[in-house]
Amino acid sequence: MTDTSLASGVRPVSPRTREAQRVADDGTRYRDLNGNGRLDPYEDPRLDVDTRVDDLLARLSLEEKVGLLFHTVIEAGADGSVLEHPGAISKSPTTEVVTRKHLSHFNVHALDDARMAARWHNTLQAIAETTPHGIPVTISTDPRHAFIENAGVSFAAKAFSQWPEPLGLAALGDADLVRRFADVVRQEYTAVGIRAALHPTLDLATEPRWARQAGTFGQDPGLVTRLGVAYLEGLQGDSLGANSVACTTKHFPGGGPQKDGEDAHFPYGREQVYPGGRFADHLAPFPAAIAAGTAGIMPYYGMPVGLEVDGRPVDEVGFGYNRQVVTDLLRGELGYDGVVLTDWELVNDNHVGDQVLPARAWGVEHLDPHGRMELILHAGADQFGGEECVEILLDLVAAGRVSEARVDESARRLLAAKFRLGLFDDPYVDEDAAAVTVGRADFRDEGYRTQARSVTVLADDGRLPLARGLKVYAERVSAEAVARLGEQVDRPEDADVALVRLGAPFEPRSDLFLESWFHQGSLDFPPGLVSRLARVAAACPLVVDVVLDRPAVVTPLLDVASVLVGSYGTCDDALVDALTGTVAPEGRLPFDLPRSMDQVRAHGEDVPGYDDPLFPFGHGLTAPA
Structure with missing residues (x-):
């Protein structure tokens, strides 16, 4: 199949777009988005972006401009239809939020089928075309090419090609591989109309209890910067264009050093701390991302505590509200002039089912929604993530608390990104091409091989690579994968080898929405589990794989595991290929593995690595083929 590369020109005009096409007297094709029968400057594909933005911005009503400043969740119908009622998480019917509230930025959730995803996207763009100036929709997504299913963080691959989590890419440390992976993501995203990525995550994995490390490139600032x-x-390519996906790099100025490893999605995890004085390490990847042209940047929820920058105390309010961080540091010192999108639900409490979740207004809980929104704009952000409360911003403008010029400042940045992506000229996609591109066989093969390569051999008594044709006792491994290794037996006593997969330990929590998806708390395996594994190991050699969505204290496993x-x-199949040497396991640890929870508790949340880890960053034994 021929790929439309980033270097290509304007994307081919789709059949649906031709219905709205007009031809100017000089033969220029354009979309008459406001229906006035003539080619206006903002519709003219020959003009530069600034000229088109200036023309359109002058035409927009205040309501249309305000709508640009909101970026909320949207859900698609499984049959490719739009949802004309509130969804599981989305708050409003689709037509209402597009045509009445004038929103045109949406974070899409479940997309199970490529053809249906493309159909839904085209239907949504057709609705947007009916608005007064036909502003096209920008669809964004959290990562969806790996394994973790968490509505607050990422989605399992499903129809898309499946690769390791970013930690697995970091374990291989190959910038060319990461660039290739991102290009595959770009091709699959654009095929279904996703033109904005709420990633990469350039936070440092310095606090081993933190729940979001799987989406990072590990603990080392240099590696994170290079892979980011x-x-x-x-x-994105060298610059945003008609075949790019616009990235929102997060979480400025570096999430991760959360007090005691608790996540800032939740009130008990709001504090971000720097006991080791390593703020500069966490900031380090972002200047490089800015130089690489990241289209957007997202500050984290975290509220810095006891932080000083350039000798000045930083206000103890969430980063999205923090003018010292967004305007003085990001826009001033680092010179960033792209879009700043807040993390989700900083303004209003979130109603999900019968739960009411407090707004993540850390440090400004005393402010009402109007006050929070005013402060976010004062801080320097452009868009409110997870919100659609346009009436609050309209109130603020009417009351003189926010000027229309301030709204224009952010609207200009947001419109410019849409123009650079080519959305005003052709936002539609081809359903047939989507069905062929998403999950293409070569993409899946590359992802599968990368899964196997990223496996990290921590300890081996010489048994790797495993022979085939063994009698295998297995836990948490599919029967199909075991069959590729040998004959499955029910008892360790009857086996030549035992193969057990374990998740990294965590403390289950489920009181608040999203909590059950976030793996937080202790990294210790339960003593009973270790004792049971010892009984297995007494019967036959034991091979253990620990799924490291964050570090684990694997010290007790060394006494029982041969590998x-x-x-x-x-x-499971890719793991078997790694263990048998069919695909050599090449992974190196992207973070230190601690010796004990005592070591973790004594460790500064912001400090990369330990003085004496059990296994250090970069450790890995490549098994001979």
């Missing part, structure tokens, strides 16, 4: 830039190059490996998003 490659990721941006693969998705210990770590993985970061690897299917």
Whole structure:
């Protein structure tokens, strides 16, 4: 199949778009988006972006401009229809939020089928075409090419090609591979109309209890920077164009050093701390991302505590509200002039089912929604993530608390991105091409091989690579994968080898929405589990894989396992290929593995690595083929 590369010109005109096409007297094709029968400057594909933005911005009503400043969740119908009622998480019927509230930026959730996803996207764009100036919709997504299913963070691949989590890419440390991965993501995203990525995540994995490490490139600032830039190059290209996916790099100025490893999605995890004085390490990847042209940047929820920058105390309010961070540091010192999108639900409490979740207004809980929105704009952000409360911003403008010029400032940045992506000239996609491109066989093969390669051999008594034709006792491994290794037996006593997969330990929590999806708390395996594995190991050699969505205290496993490996998003078949040497496991740890929870508790949340880890960053034994 021929790929439309980033270097190509304007994308081919789709059949649906031809219905809205007009031809000017000089033969220029354009979309008459406001229906006035003539070619206006903002509709003219020959003009530069600034000229088109200036023309359109002058035409828009205040309501249309305000709608641009909101970026909320949208859900698609399984049959490719739009949802004309509130969804499981989305708040409003689709037509209402597009035509009445004038929103045109949406974060899409479940997309199970490529053809239906493309159909839904085209239907949504057709609705947007009916608005007064036909502003096209920009669809964004959290990562959806790996394994973790968490509505607040990422989605499992399903129809898309499946690769390791970013930690697994970091375990291979290959910038060219990351660039290739991101290019595959770009091709699959654009095929279904996704033109904005709420990633990469350039936070440092310095606090081993933190729940979001799987989406990072590990603990080392240099590695994170190098792979982050490659990721941006693969998705965006040298500059935003008609075949790019616009990236929102997060979480400025570096999430991750959360007090006691608790996540800032939740009130008990709001504090971000720097006991080791390593703020500069966490900031380090972002100047490189800015130089690489990231289209957007997202500040984290975290509220800095006891932080000083350039000798000045930083206000103890969430980063999205923090003018010292967004305007003075990001826009001033670092010179960033792209879109700043807040993380989700900083303004209003969130109603999900029968739960009411407090707004993540850390440090400004005392402010009402109007006050929070005013402060976010004062801080320097352009868009409110997870919100659609346009009436609050209209109130603020009417009351003189926010000027229309301030709205224009952000609207200008947001419109410019849409023009650079070519959405005003052709936002539609081809359903047949989507069905062929998404999950293409070569993409899946590359993802599968990368899953196997990323496996990290932590300890091996010489048994790797495993022979085939063994009698295998297995736990948490599919029967199909075991059959590729040998004959499955029900008892360790009857086996030549035992193969057990374990998730990294965590403390289950489920009181608040999203909590059950976030793996937080202790990294210790339960003593009973270790004792049971010891009984297995007494009967036959034991091979253990620990799925490292975050570090684990694997110290007790060394006493019972003949082979210990770590993985970061690897299917059972790919694990077997790694263990047998069919695909050599090449992974190196992207973070230190601590010796004990005592070591973790004594460790500064912002400090990369330990003085004496059990296994250090970069450790890995490549098994001979």
